[in-house]
Amino acid sequence: MACGALPAVDKQLLHTETWLTHRLAELDGHTHEPLLRRFATWHLLPTLRARAFLAWLDERGLDLPRCRQADLDAWHATHPKPRRRALAAFLTWAMNSHHMSRLDLPALPRGNSAPLTRRRRLKLILRAATDDQMPLRARVTACLTLLYAQPITRIMA
Known part of the structure; x- marks a missing residue:
């Protein structure tokens, strides 16, 4: 954060x-x-x-x-x-209930996207482990997510 x-x-x-x-x-x-x-x-x-x-x-x-x-x-x-x-x-x-104006609620995507292939996940892990241009916290979060399949909400908590 x-x-x-x-x-x-x-x-x-x-x-x-x-x-x-x-x-x-x-x-x-x-x-x-x-x-x-x-x-x-x-x-x-x-x-x-x-x-x-x-x-x-x-x-x-x-x-x-x-x-x-x-x-x-x-x-x-x-x-x-x-x-x-x-x-x-x-x-x-x-x-x-007329407590606010009628507004358009942004559409929220439904369902999960296609899972990453093994090759794509390994490429992302390599990038997160070696790319010094990414902030350290973002790299750690990416590694935890990619290695342990932890949902972002659990990592945030």
Whole structure:
């Protein structure tokens, strides 16, 4: 994050997600755990992410009714895909409820891209290991991802 290779993280949201993960782990095997996990995933976390978007607007001196397409596009360009996907439901509701202007939500790609071939992955690992022009943090992240297939979101956390 410090060198710009990774997007800035909302620390309150990250702490809440961590806390929630630990609490749900304590309930592992309990009959209510699946229900609580679904509630947290589909209601609690999207609500918190919507608040993060509203805080982002506040930092720019805006509120939801004055949010324009350029503002929404700027937010989408600077935040990771999981946050963009989670915010879409809130923005759709806000537009349908006339709390904000009707804006175009950027299309989010669906599904996974084709997996890397072995040859392509080895070339990328070699580049990450030897290219001194890349920032060190970006090189380490690339190596972890390519060697251990760790999702970027887990590396960020």
